[in-house]
Amino acid sequence: MxxxxxxxxxxxxxxxxxxxxxxxxxxxxxxxxxxxxxxxxxxxxxxxxxxxxxxxxxxxxxxxxxxxxxxxxxxxxxxxxxxxxxxxxxxxxxxxxxxxxxxxxxxxxxxxxxxxxxxxxxxxxxxxxxxxxxxxxxxxxxxxxxxxxxxxxxxxxxxxxxxxxxxxxxxxxxxxxxxxxxxxxxxxxxxxxxxxxxxxxxxxxxxxxxxxxxxxxxxxxxxxxxxxxxxxxxxxxxxxxxxxxxxxxxxxxxxxxxxxxxxxxxxxxxxxxxxxxxxxxxxxxxxxxxxxxxxxxxxxxxxxxxxxxxxxxxxxxxKNSLNVKKKKDFYIVDLRKELQTAYRIASELRNRGYSVSRDIVKRNYETSVKVAFKKGFKYVIVLNKEKEPKNLLFLSEEKFVPLPESTEEILDSIEKLIMVENM
CATH class of the missing domain: 3.30.930.10 (Bira Bifunctional Protein; Domain 2)
Structure with missing residues (x-):
């Protein structure tokens, strides 16, 4: 057995x-x-x-x-x-x-x-x-x-x-x-x-x-x-x-x-x-x-x-009559493991009604991005890259936009980008 x-x-x-x-x-x-x-x-x-x-x-x-x-x-x-x-x-x-x-x-x-x-x-x-x-x-x-x-x-x-x-x-x-x-x-x-x-x-x-x-x-x-x-x-x-x-x-x-x-x-x-x-x-x-x-x-x-x-x-x-919407909005990848910044962004996004998961596996961020989209997440946030731009918002595996430095600016940029995406 x-x-x-x-x-x-x-x-x-x-x-x-x-x-x-x-x-x-x-x-x-x-x-x-x-x-x-x-x-x-x-x-x-x-x-x-x-x-x-x-x-x-x-x-x-x-x-x-x-x-x-x-x-x-x-x-x-x-x-x-x-x-x-x-x-x-x-x-x-x-x-x-x-x-x-x-x-x-x-x-x-x-x-x-x-x-x-x-x-x-x-x-x-x-x-x-x-x-x-x-x-x-x-x-x-x-x-x-x-x-x-x-x-x-x-x-x-x-x-x-x-x-x-x-x-x-x-x-x-x-x-x-x-x-x-x-x-x-x-x-x-x-x-x-x-x-x-x-x-x-x-x-x-x-x-x-x-x-x-x-x-x-x-x-x-x-x-x-x-x-x-x-x-x-x-x-x-x-x-x-x-x-x-x-x-x-x-x-x-x-x-x-x-x-x-x-x-x-x-x-x-x-x-x-x-x-x-x-x-x-x-x-x-x-x-x-x-x-x-x-x-x-x-x-x-x-x-x-x-x-x-x-x-x-x-x-x-x-009958395909049980269509449940998956609530997988954001996946956050923090390359420096600066827990405070990632936690604040995740917490604020959750307060705004989004679902957020953290990537806590040690690997390169490209792999984490692929894994996140494969699991069905809509967006991937990458924080603290070594090279500029340090912060990115991935809209798909190939498409991304840069994000600003501060937590408040990151959140404002994400909201604006999502609004444009949904128009």
Missing amino acids: KLSEIPKGFKTLLPEKAKKREYLINRIKEIVELWGYEPVVPPTIEFLDTFKLVDEKLEDVSFKLVDRFTGRLLAVRPDFTPQIARIVASSFKDDEPPFRFYYSGKVFRDSDEDREIFQFGFELIGVDEREADAEVVAVVVNVLRELGLKSFQIDIGHTEFLNSAVGELSIENRKEVVEILSHKDFSGLEIFCDQNGIEGERREKLRSLLELYGKEEVFERAEELFKSERVKRTINELKEVYGILKSYGFEKNVIFDLSERRGMEYHTGITFEVFHPLHGFSLGGGGRYNTLIEKFGRKLPATGIAVNVDALQELLER
């Missing part, structure tokens, strides 16, 4: 990508804060019980270690939502809802694929009305549009619809058939029907479930096929969300998918998942979880979503 290797499923962001990541996160923060969401920063490591309490499966994917103070098992965060639930139930137990929180950071899952995923998520807690679900979708649409994406779609479903529809057909192996339907496995569905003696109208209705995907017309088709009160309730909830999104003008990016059970085990109602045709996998997902926070001691409904920032950044870079 090479010492430069890192474990499978983890990644390093070099300066260019790291700069884009910082810009992307800050941009999303700006947008969600306009909707009234506030930041929380959960710990990276919690007791494993916090995650197991919510979903036993989270233990299987958690990186675990032993707390030397208590002897209890710890887990490196595999999911943010249980942490948000714990925080609301404990730190805000005497506060009145609603709560609007956002967070960003990495989740760690010991899986075969990505084991480190950067997420940005937000949760609306304490509101059971459908307007809360619609708001979460609306915020996501707002974020993606502001980032320059147009062709994305948000698939909206309901965790109860498939169970209710399959239950209406009196099928015994309900969990198995829901799994088959969720994967849109037509051949698997045919085999299931053959093995379980399902024929006629029941078989046709199961096949029809795979087609309940599209715009608002799927509601009418679903109501024609299934008549139970539970089915009616789920469809009415989806209709209500769609009506609110339509009033926002966000219906263009919404698709309804009643043929799949999305979300985590703790999701209990309407769910969302974000897709884009240029990215083969989900950009994020979430939904309603009305029973989760109660496990930590406070009964509150909630809904939320987490966006996969790694996937989103990859998509934006592919």
